[in-house]
Amino acid sequence: MSKQQQQQVQEKEQELQLTKVSLEEKDRELAKRDKELMEKEGELCDLRSALFRPAVALASLCLCSSLHPWQAARPSSRAFPNIYSPTRTITTLRLAVRTWFLLPSCMASMGRCLRVPALLLAAAAPVWPPRKRELLRHHPMYGRNLSQDDWPELSQLIDRARGLPSGPSFRVAALIEGEEDVYAKEVALWQAGVDVFQLTFKTIRADTLFFPNSMIAEGRNYLFAAASYVELQMGYRYTYYCYFDADTALENWHVGWHNFESFLREWEPAVGLPSLDGYSSVLDVYRKEDGAAVRTVLNFDHTVEAVHSDAAPRLLPYVLDLDEDCQWVSQWRFASLATALFPEHVLLTHEVLVQNTAHGHYSRDYCLERMMEATMELRAKMPQAASCFVEPRNEALSLNGKLRLSAYLPWAKALKRSEAEKARQNYNSPEILTSLLRGCEDLGAVRALSQEADHSWCRGCPTSMAFAMLQYIVVQRPMEFVGWLRLADFTAAAVANRDELLISEMCLSVAVRMLRCIKGIDGSRVSWKELKKFHAAHVEFGIRVEPNEETVQEIERLTLTPSRRGPQGPPFASASPNGSQSPKP
Structure with missing residues (x-):
């Protein structure tokens, strides 16, 4: 040779x-x-x-x-x-x-x-069941690099599969996205009779779909298309499409999936969710209050979600037009549609608890702005249900006199599909978008989210509750300077004598120093121009800051050395540019 x-x-x-x-x-x-x-x-x-x-x-x-x-x-x-x-x-x-x-x-x-x-x-490789081997050998989306150029053909595939009848028995397609090794969970799912599809976006593997550099929802759409192809071969639809992040963890996948499937079979939700470890304390509070094992929720996480095939034409595929700036927007739109169209049937079970063990790096700029754009689009398309499309909020609020987070808020009354009105039992009915569509003004979460906000981080909260919540935010997120800035602002407004502003100045100092470390902003005082950078810096972290001029002037005054300060006076009584006194914010 x-x-x-x-x-x-x-x-x-x-x-x-x-x-x-x-x-x-x-x-x-x-x-x-x-x-x-x-x-x-x-x-x-x-x-x-x-x-x-x-x-x-x-x-x-x-x-x-x-x-x-x-x-x-x-x-x-x-x-x-x-x-x-x-x-x-x-x-x-x-x-x-x-x-x-x-x-x-x-x-x-x-x-x-x-x-x-x-x-x-x-390498000693896993032995896949015959169904998995058949899928890998004959499915046209394996063994190649998927790209955006494939989407027109794949979307037609999805449209054709929608015309298929429901399957003769309960059957689930597990759609897993991510780079992690999912062999353990996949074996458990295959053994339970679930068809498993995984998509990766960085690493080519023999047993996964590969769509390089794809966005989260984009990959989920291609997984949906992969399941649609199999449906066309079978001649009928799956009962559920169950999306998983690849890093999803369960203590025991055999037991956990059995419990989750039992929940889907019994309740037949339009969208079914497990409890998420990061919000388990919030959800446990609700369960202690009402004893319910299943509940409807608003603003939920998408780590695991099961979509009924009858409801899928109203919710899938994901709309990606605003995901370039924030990859959560398509999921926000999905959740908003689901809770508006199927208010009693977006259900969470407390019996299954999953963990999201890792968080990827992807675009999350301008999330609240882009989510609001999606909300306004939905309100315009469905004006009779406009109140159901709530504004995205990154805050706590007062609900029935109790402090709540804006995630996983209680929504409507939880119903099994068989318990719903006859017309609402058909998730795919055209009437879902017309005569059955109704407003949500009477729901407690909508009323709570509509309260006037004296404090942007705690809607409808009295001052004592707002202050406690702000302290909690700062402790939980010590590396986000906006919390320290708000705490400085809050304590400055709470005292009458400038000599007592030590705590406020300390908080402000931490905020300014953190900002300068993060964005390299220099200088001994915060100017209006610098505060714009302050705003731009935090927008990158997904939180919008809207300071008013009085706050800016007070920040400037507080950051001066004691010898350079102006006359003593009450907080926020500094002179405005035209020489008049500025009112309290």
């Missing part, structure tokens, strides 16, 4: 190690089945010579019809024209990789003795 040929072989080994695109490396049982198929089709290739040829030549000589990943149950070529093109280089290269990993079985069938690189056989 020449040095050039040796180098080509080494490069191929490195490429295989990096891409990990072969299921057969992991699945010895599947390799045996492929071997039997190849034996029936006769002599396929001269493996000894093919090993040392370039990848494309290897593919052209060694591939037989039984190895073609789209051979069985392929959809119309018009739906996926770029998948079946025989001239597509990348597809050919991937097929070459498949053959490379099948060399052990080829050698066994032809009685040859060739040395296969050890890296191909070293």
Whole structure:
């Protein structure tokens, strides 16, 4: 073998190690089945010579019809024209990789003795159930890089699947997005009869869909399309599409999924949710108050959510038009629609508690602004239910005299699907968008969110409660300077003598120093220009700050050294630009 040929072989080994695109490396049982198929089709290739040829030549000589990943149950070529093109280089290269990993079985069938690189056989791979192997072999979205160019065809696929009837039995598609290893949870789900699809966006893996650099909701839409393709093959729809973040953790997936599925079967929610560990203390308070094991909620997390296939046409796919600035907007729109269209059937069960173990880095700028844009669009489209589309808030509020967070607020009365009005039992009814659509003015959460806010962080709260909440915010988020700034502002307004402003000045000093560390802002005093930077800096963290001029002037006065301060006086009584006294904010 020449040095050039040796180098080509080494490069191929490195490429295989990096891409990990072969299921057969992991699945010895599947390799045996492929071997039997190849034996029936006769002599396929001269493996000894093919090993040392370039990848494309290897593919052209060694591939037989039984190895073609789209051979069985392929959809119309018009739906996926770029998948079946025989001239597509990348597809050919991937097929070459498949053959490379099948060399052990080829050698066994032809009685040859060739040395296969050890890296191909070293890893002990999981053994997938037959349903998973069938999915990987025949589903056209596996084994390739998905892109935004595929969406027109995939959206048509979703539209066609919507016309299918409901399935003869309860069946769930688990749609998992993320880079984490989900083997343990996937095994539990497959054993429970769930079809599992995973999509990654950084790492190519043999057993997942791959959409590089995709946004959260964008990946979820492609997972939805993957499930729709299977529905078209089955001839009926799944009962639920259950979205998971890949880092979702359960103490026991077998038990946890059994309990969650039992909840879905019994209540048949339009959207079903488990409890989330980060909000368990909030939810436990509600449960202690009313004893309910299942409740409706507003403004929920999307780590795990199960969408009924009858409700899906109203909620899916996710709308992405504002996600470039904040990837939570599409999820906010989804949740807003769900609670407006199915107020009694967006249900959370307390019996299943999940953990979100990691948080990714993605765009979250201008979240409140973009969420508000989505809210206004929904109000304009459905004016009769405008009150149901509440404003996004990053604050606490007073509900029935008690301090509540704006997340997971109680919404309407929780009902099983069978307990609803006859017309509302059909989640897919056209009347859901017309005669059955109603306002939400009578709901306690809507009234609480509509209260006037004397303090932006605690809507409807008396001063004592607002001060306690502000202290809690600062303790929980000590690295966010806006909390310290508000605490300085609050304590400054609470005293009558400037000599007693020590606590306020300390808080203000922390806020200013944190700001300067975060954004590199310099200077010994805060000017109006600097405060604009203050505002811009915090918008990047998803919180909007709207200081008034009186606050700015007081900040400037407080940041001066004692010897440079003006005359003593009550807080916020500094002179305005026109020489008049500014009123208290």
